[in-house]
Amino acid sequence: MRKYDPLAKYLEEHPGGYCTLTFHEVEGIIGTTLPDSARKPGNYEAWWANDETHSQASGWMRAGWKTDGQPDLARQQVRFVRSDRDNGTPRSGGNGRSQVIVRNLDADVVANLKRKAQREGRSLERVLRVILTRAARPERAELIAEADRIRAMTPGQLDDSVALLREDRDSR
Numbered sequence: 001m002r003k004y005d006p007l008a009k010y011l012e013e014h015p016g017g018y019c020t021l022t023f024h025e026v027e028g029i030i031g032t033t034l035p036d037s038a039r040k041p042g043n044y045e046a047w048w049a050n051d052e053t054h055s056q057a058s059g060w061m062r063a064g065w066k067t068d069g070q071p072d073l074a075r076q077q078v079r080f081v082r083s084d085r086d087n088g089t090p091r092s093g094g095n096g097r098s099q100v101i102v103r104n105l106d107a108d109v110v111a112n113l114k115r116k117a118q119r120e121g122r123s124l125e126r127v128l129r130v131i132l133t134r135a136a137r138p139e140r141a142e143l144i145a146e147a148d149r150i151r152a153m154t155p156g157q158l159d160d161s162v163a164l165l166r167e168d169r170d171s172r
Contacts, residue, residue: 003032006031011063011064018080019080020077020080023077023078026078038071039073060080064082066083067079100132
């Protein structure tokens with residue numbers, strides 16, 4: 001795990017469109033102190049910049065967040081905002097992301113999903129993402145058909161390895 005992965009995970013599971021954290025809160029999330037360059041006038045702008053070549057920024061950007069570009073040194077805090085990269089444009093690594101809006105859900109269904117999310121210590125969005133991902137997995141019949149297709153590409157019957165081993169051993 002990279003140093004700033006816990007911050008990326010925290011932001012990924014944070015509900016809403018923005019998140020303001022004190023530097024102390026960020027340190028609590030990542031489990032270590034921030035470097036001096038995150039606090040020093042003249043340096044901090046670059047440290048909090050949305051530059052994917054910096055390890056800290058690549059983490060929050062992969063999670064779909066950006067800083068607003070103006071950390072408050074007096075209050076020792078930074079504001080993160082959800083980036084528009086969650087709208088289907090590829091993230092680093094080439095994974096396209098899309099959004100789905102589901103209307104007219106029964107209120108009891110939504111309440112049950114919210115309780116499930118709370119029990120698991122996750123956001124509702126994260127729980128829904130897991131449920132939908134599992135539901136979209138190929139069915140058993142599709143997997144068997146794919147295995148049969150691959151097996152059909154194997155030329156002829158394979159020899160019994162026991163007989164081949166015995167033949168090799170006897171030849172010595």
